[in-house]
Amino acid sequence: MQAELDGEHSCGREHRARPHWKAITVTPHTSPSPGLLPPARPDLEHWFELPSLRVSVRTARDTVRRQLRTWRLPGDVCTDAVLLVSELATNAVIHSGSDRMLCGLSLTSHEQLRIEMHDDGRTSATPAGCRSGTQDESGRGLLIVQQLADSWGTARSGRTGGNVVWAVLRIEF
Template sequence: MAGRLQDAFHFPALNTSVAAARKRVLAQLRAWGIDEVACDEAQLVVSELFTNAVRHTDSANVSCQLRVLGAHLRIEVGDQGRTPTEPRARCSGADEESGRGLLLVGALSQAWGVRAGDSGRGRVVWADLAAGRLSP
């Protein structure tokens, strides 16, 4: 793949924005010719990261950046919130409704992590996925 493909967007930190983010990611990745398996995995990762930012921070907006370079897709979801703990994968009990999102992100991604937000407030959770390309 020649060049670097990237897109960035933000939505209000509302539950309804999770579906809007998934839809935006799917449309962009399809436009770039990313295969359906990679599109499905990316939507799932964005859904989990967006949901965490909406539920666990005091953000007004949640941002997302997609970058494709070679065979890799980097997804970054940023919040503006201040929370005392860093996002981390945890084991949830069988009767718990939530708490498995970052385990899923870890299973689907080649690597993931957390860094401070660019503005000095909040954080960015990133995940690197394989970006299979459709044949031209």
């Protein structure tokens, strides 16, 4: 935990461990549901799939950090995006009952970064509201998403048949 607080979420940190996942960069997709894509066509997209395990959350953070560094996004956007992915991946692992999760990053010419976390679970697309007590050590993930993201939401996933939770960050260069 201390490593995360000491800058692990920074996009500038190198990680030499070889990840156990596959990642591809793909062309933009079409969808019958406009809520699943940003209003503008993405200029860049990156998708990766991971097993729905707690250890995959760190891999998701590392993958996003590396990709956003490749895209040369500002450090504050990288930090926020890595935290958002961490919270969305954790929720997918804990609450979806999925075997796999699919994460998508979309960068648009309208200076927006869209983060999508898809699961193959059959639970409701609408996350249940949770009120954490002052002594609770968990249960604040979606509150963090709400505070960091410029917009966010949920829908059924056309990619996995499960759910997608998405968040958008505005990028100011």
